[in-house]
Amino acid sequence: MWPTTKLYYRSYHYSLKLFSLIFPFPRPALYQGEQALNQLIDRIKINKQKSLLLVTDNVLQELGLLEPLVELLIKHEISHTIYSDVQPNPTIENVENGLNAYLNANCQAVIALGGGSVMDCAKLIGARVVKPKKSVAQLKGLFKVLKKLPDLYAIPTTAGTGSETTIAAVVSDPLNKQKYAVTDLVLMPKVAVLLPELTLKLPPHITAATGMDALTHAIEAYIGVNGNKFTDDRALKASKLIFENLQNVYQEGGNLIQRNNMLLASFYAGEAFTRTSIGYVHAIAHNLGGLYGTPHGLANAIVLPYILKWYGKKAHKSLAKMAVNCGIGLEYPTDSDKANAFITAIDKLNQDMQIPKGLPELKKSDIKKLAKKALKEAHPDYPVPKFMTLNACEQILNKLLV
Numbered sequence: 001m002w003p004t005t006k007l008y009y010r011s012y013h014y015s016l017k018l019f020s021l022i023f024p025f026p027r028p029a030l031y032q033g034e035q036a037l038n039q040l041i042d043r044i045k046i047n048k049q050k051s052l053l054l055v056t057d058n059v060l061q062e063l064g065l066l067e068p069l070v071e072l073l074i075k076h077e078i079s080h081t082i083y084s085d086v087q088p089n090p091t092i093e094n095v096e097n098g099l100n101a102y103l104n105a106n107c108q109a110v111i112a113l114g115g116g117s118v119m120d121c122a123k124l125i126g127a128r129v130v131k132p133k134k135s136v137a138q139l140k141g142l143f144k145v146l147k148k149l150p151d152l153y154a155i156p157t158t159a160g161t162g163s164e165t166t167i168a169a170v171v172s173d174p175l176n177k178q179k180y181a182v183t184d185l186v187l188m189p190k191v192a193v194l195l196p197e198l199t200l201k202l203p204p205h206i207t208a209a210t211g212m213d214a215l216t217h218a219i220e221a222y223i224g225v226n227g228n229k230f231t232d233d234r235a236l237k238a239s240k241l242i243f244e245n246l247q248n249v250y251q252e253g254g255n256l257i258q259r260n261n262m263l264l265a266s267f268y269a270g271e272a273f274t275r276t277s278i279g280y281v282h283a284i285a286h287n288l289g290g291l292y293g294t295p296h297g298l299a300n301a302i303v304l305p306y307i308l309k310w311y312g313k314k315a316h317k318s319l320a321k322m323a324v325n326c327g328i329g330l331e332y333p334t335d336s337d338k339a340n341a342f343i344t345a346i347d348k349l350n351q352d353m354q355i356p357k358g359l360p361e362l363k364k365s366d367i368k369k370l371a372k373k374a375l376k377e378a379h380p381d382y383p384v385p386k387f388m389t390l391n392a393c394e395q396i397l398n399k400l401l402v
């Protein structure tokens with residue numbers, strides 16, 4: 001890579017870092033514990049919101065996960081309309097249908113109860129409420145909304161995406177075969193409600209994949225060049241909680257304290273990466289997801305150790321700090337040994353959760369195209385510790401062939 005290109009990328013990264021220091025990100029209020037839902041109801045009443053749109057998906061509704069919230073809303077005479085048709089990759093049509101439900105019922109705020117797809121769809125419904133003349137496609141990219149949204153209260157049902165505390169929403173446009181993000185400070189939810197009981201019924205492979213997504217958020221936020229004191233603290237807290245709890249909740253999902261710790265980890269990792277951005281693991285995982293439909297967390301989990309090894313010396317210091325914070329590699333004297341112990345621990349965590357080392361769906365003939373797309377996504381946006389050439393990216397993808 002040309003030195004001038006690197007200089008351009010780094011100037012871009014530092015300008016983003018400067019922006020985040022000048023314009024501090026809003027933060028959602030965090031409600032947890034037995035009174036969390038009551039706190040939410042109190043907040044809705046204080047805000048004098050009498051009609052709400054409840055965004056969710058059909059699986060969660062059939063599992064009865066909405067019931068405690070719906071009962072409370074009824075008890076407190078807060079009218080609500082349920083929009084439950086959000087698909088696993090929310091589409092523009094989902095957003096528009098949700099918007100119609102919101103407008104028809106004269107809603108004043110939105111509750112999102114679900115995974116990242118549901119929360120992202122709810123964010124975009126809010127964006128369309130305040131931008132009635134703009135299509136979702138016209139809101140694509142950075143800071144296109146710039147208007148206060150109806151209050152959004154987010155209740156995650158997976159511990160992974162961190163969307164309850166991020167400023168981005170991803171949407172699919174099946175007609176144009178596109179998937180893109182709308183990113184704006186106004187998309188930040190007002191409240192995040194962490195209810196571990198909602199995650200008890202998650203199948204183990206979803207617990208594993210979403211947990212590894214959160215770990216990838218924490219690591220990419222921490223080793224990138226745009227971290228600050230706050231994001232470093234959040235990334236360290238998140239990774240420690242994940243190493244202490246993820247394997248247990250994968251094996252025995254019924255422990256509410258451990259489930260809550262994973263929700264907290266996902267929240268902390270979300271707080272970190274929404275301020276720092278992500279890195280090559282996500283760039284490759286997004287494109288594997290786009291081409292083959294590989295679940296996001298699973299793709300991240302598989303790619304993560306390869307990229308960390310590839311960073312080599314450039315990431316040793318930060319990975320060593322993260323390792324020590326997680327109680328990993330303490331017996332080793334050097335940063336490189338500690339960093340390698342950390343990568344080995346990730347490999348082992350993957351192995352213990354039946355996450356494979358490669359992707360059966362990956363075709364050799366697709367590798368060039370995938371590498372190009374991944375680097376196009378990463379450059380210049382992602383503040384990675386070391387820049388990757390096309391050839392290096394292809395070599396990493398080759399290692400994922402099974």
Ligand SMILES: [Fe+2]
Pocket residue numbers: 161213216217282296300
């Ligand atoms: Fe992610």
